[in-house]
Amino acid sequence: MPTNTLNGRSFEVDEEGFFTDSSQWSPELATDLAALIGVELDEAHLAPIRFMREDAAANGPTPTLRRLQAVGGFDIKELYRLYPGKPAKKMSWLAGLRKPVGCV
Amino acid sequence: MSSLLILGAGTAGTMAANMLRDKLDPSWSITVVDRDDDHVYQPGLLFVPFWMKPDRVVKDRRSFLKEGVTYLRREIAKVDPAAHRVDLVGGDHLGYDWLIIASGSRARTDLVPGMADGALFRTKVHDFYTLEGAVALHEALDNFTEGRILVHLAELPIKCPVAPLEFTFLVEDYFRKKGIRHKVDITYVTPLDGAFTKPVSSKAFGSLLTDRSVRLAADFTVERIDNEKQQLIGYDGRALPFDLLVTIPPHTGAQFVIDSGLGDEGGFIPVDKHTLRADVSGRIFVLGDASNIPASKAGSVAHFATEVFIDNFLAAIEGKPLPNAFDGHANCFIESGRGQAMLIDFNYDTEPLPGMYPAPLVGPMTLLKPSRINHVGKLAFEQMYWRILLPGHKMPVPALMSMAGKKAVNGSTPAAASAPAAR
Ligand SMILES: Cc1cc2nc3c(=O)[nH]c(=O)nc-3n(C[C@H](O)[C@H](O)[C@H](O)COP(=O)(O)OP(=O)(O)OC[C@H]3O[C@@H](n4cnc5c(N)ncnc54)[C@H](O)[C@@H]3O)c2cc1C
Numbered sequence: 325m326p327t328n329t330l331n332g333r334s335f336e337v338d339e340e341g342f343f344t345d346s347s348q349w350s351p352e353l354a355t356d357l358a359a360l361i362g363v364e365l366d367e368a369h370l371a372p373i374r375f376m377r378e379d380a381a382a383n384g385p386t387p388t389l390r391r392l393q394a395v396g397g398f399d400i401k402e403l404y405r406l407y408p409g410k411p412a413k414k415m416s417w418l419a420g421l422r423k424p425v426g427c428v
Numbered sequence: 429m430s431s432l433l434i435l436g437a438g439t440a441g442t443m444a445a446n447m448l449r450d451k452l453d454p455s456w457s458i459t460v461v462d463r464d465d466d467h468v469y470q471p472g473l474l475f476v477p478f479w480m481k482p483d484r485v486v487k488d489r490r491s492f493l494k495e496g497v498t499y500l501r502r503e504i505a506k507v508d509p510a511a512h513r514v515d516l517v518g519g520d521h522l523g524y525d526w527l528i529i530a531s532g533s534r535a536r537t538d539l540v541p542g543m544a545d546g547a548l549f550r551t552k553v554h555d556f557y558t559l560e561g562a563v564a565l566h567e568a569l570d571n572f573t574e575g576r577i578l579v580h581l582a583e584l585p586i587k588c589p590v591a592p593l594e595f596t597f598l599v600e601d602y603f604r605k606k607g608i609r610h611k612v613d614i615t616y617v618t619p620l621d622g623a624f625t626k627p628v629s630s631k632a633f634g635s636l637l638t639d640r641s642v643r644l645a646a647d648f649t650v651e652r653i654d655n656e657k658q659q660l661i662g663y664d665g666r667a668l669p670f671d672l673l674v675t676i677p678p679h680t681g682a683q684f685v686i687d688s689g690l691g692d693e694g695g696f697i698p699v700d701k702h703t704l705r706a707d708v709s710g711r712i713f714v715l716g717d718a719s720n721i722p723a724s725k726a727g728s729v730a731h732f733a734t735e736v737f738i739d740n741f742l743a744a745i746e747g748k749p750l751p752n753a754f755d756g757h758a759n760c761f762i763e764s765g766r767g768q769a770m771l772i773d774f775n776y777d778t779e780p781l782p783g784m785y786p787a788p789l790v791g792p793m794t795l796l797k798p799s800r801i802n803h804v805g806k807l808a809f810e811q812m813y814w815r816i817l818l819p820g821h822k823m824p825v826p827a828l829m830s831m832a833g834k835k836a837v838n839g840s841t842p843a844a845a846s847a848p849a850a851r
Contacts (some may be wrong), residue, residue: 333818339627372752381704383723389649390583394693401651410647411663413621425584 331356335420342416342423346380357418365418369406372398376419386416386424401423430456430745433514433524433762435504436682437462437489439470439818440716440730441530445796446820447738449494456684459498459522461514465489471727474591474763477563479570485559492818495756503528504531507688508624509709526745528709529690529697530684533587533717533725537561539678540582542653553653556595557587568672569602569646574611575671581618582650582678584625585694587717587725590772592616592676593633594763595625599674600640601765615643617660617668622646626779628837629772634797636764679725681718697721701776702742702753704733710744713737722776723756730758733816735827757829759785761806769802771795775829787825792833 328337333356335377343349354373358365365373375396379387389412392398400411407414412424434441437460445460452458485638490499503517507527514522516764533677535557537544546553554568555561559666576776578597581592596616603609616637620841621646623633628699637644653675659667660675680686681695690697690708697714700723706712715737716730719830723729733754740750771793772780793802816823819833 388583391693400649400663409664411648413647425620 330360336420338422340423343420344422346420349377354400354418355418361414363407363414363418372396372403372406373419374413376415376421380421386421388412388417388424429457430525431457431459431523432528432529433522435507435514435684436460436529436530436532436718437499437699438467438532438716439494439727440532440718440734441528442467442489442492442818443495443731443734443820444530444715444737446492446494446818448741449496450590450820451738451742454496457498458496458603459500460493461502461504461516461522462489463503465501467818468491469810470557470587472810472811473559473562473814474594474598475554476559477565477595479597482559482563487814492814494819499787500595504682504684505687506684507690509596509690509706509712509715513710524711526708526713526741529685529706529718530715530730531685531718533585533681533696534815535587535675535677536680539818540650540653540675540681542655542674542761544653546653548646548653548655548658548673548676552671553655553675555675555677555785555846557676558766565674569599571601572612572672573608575616576613576669577674578645578668578670579614579616580614580648580650580660580673581620583619583678585696585725586676586679586808586818589625589762590760590762592618593637595674596637596639596765596789597765602640604765611678612671613643614641615645615668617645617648619649620646626774627787629780629796631780632770633762634637634783635761636798639653640765685718694720698775700755704737704754705740705750707742713741713744720757721754724758724760726758726760727761727813727817729757732759733828744787754838757827757830759825761802763803764798766798767803768798768800770798771802773829778829778831778834781837783835786833795834824848 327334333353336342336344336407353366376387393400403411433447434660465491467485469485480519502552505517506515512524547850555567556565579596596788621628624630649663651661654661659669661667681691685691686695697719699714699719704713715734717725736752741749761767761771767785773785774780780797786794
């Protein structure tokens, strides 16, 4: 597994750059990662990330957009506004979680 | 005298009833409930739009249930696990000592705005996951002479996640044979970032799409269908025009599961993925598509899981520890057009790999590569389904996955320095 280092903090990632160990995540690291994709982590951006981390810690898999909508109460359109293009991937990356796939 | 109640007489419910009838003491009652008598061979729905006659895929459920299994044609309304009670639509209820939920999953054309409620539904907007849908699509393909076709997968999980790709390869071949392939533009639209979920197979399927001149629109999450403009609209603002849209809608579990509060956000019932025992009650097991196990929603998974489940159930009713652990084994043929098919064989921990699959009787089959023999295998499965699988006879393949013949693929993608995927 490759290791990434950002501003002195190291974390293990998979081939696509997603965290393999979510315990290596920290809010500060997320802020620095967000800057790399041009996102400033304000409260609106942080709320879904917090939900994703809590949900994944409790249930295992990275929650899908549908789960963010159905269980977390987030509006998908709004998530696209906050994280343009690929919100599910961007958010799971920033949350220090695996890429969400739904099941095979 | 104890009672076993099975909800759903599809692939998993029928198999479980028949296998357990042989194993349980005759003093046990086994009752199976389903809403109608029509057992649909769902893998056949892939072929109905092209050549398979609709009546070939439907048979009477009752003729596949063993003597000693009671069948009840009723609509299930609700399950109350604490009271060991199942309510039926119309007011009656059933009690049980042990419950198997095998109510499958449903393609929900009502969940995408502009799909079932749109003016173009079943004329230019089609699904083939129901018999009516597959029949309507047959007619649409018959009449299609030129233009843009989108084959669209809304989200996962869906039944048989390779079926949309298979449809794409078959529709390409269909227009090639008709001699009008050059007038038909085909795009495969998926919420995934490639042709499939797992890296090695995603590459194999992706290059086959390229070979067949099928475009790929990846990372596409559908917001709605614009019936007026004939466009598929994504949340990211992309608008894909179509003359024919073939869509695989989102899936959920059965309505009674949702109404009973037993499901997750998709209406799939949380279980232990190795024993299929419901989290909510030790007296409930969930077989087939109805559970939340991280495996394909496929008949092959239902079959392997049910085989592994039988001994667990026999132990559970004696209060003993469960001896078997299901590994998520799936085995799927993938029609690739040109009279060929591919094969993938995988489980919870091992992604689909290339190599050879040692198949008894017919000899080794190629994994992840089109071959004639795989296509023959896919077609032969229809008879195996009705004659061996449903009656609960032993299939000539092992229930747990084996690495025999598989080639490990190392480091298919080089290490990424940062997070290109997320950018
Ligand atoms: C187009 C297509 C192609 C496929 N191809 C393949 C393939 O090649 N290989 C493969 O392995 N799998 C394939 N599958 C998937 C396979 O058919 C399913 O995974 C399998 O049938 C699941 O079995 P099940 O018993 O869980 O559900 P089902 O067989 O769907 O049975 C569920 C039953 O529950 C009943 N039910 C639900 N709710 C109620 C209620 N409220 N009251 C009464 N009854 C109810 C339904 O009527 C139904 O009979 C395909 C599926 C489709 C749609």
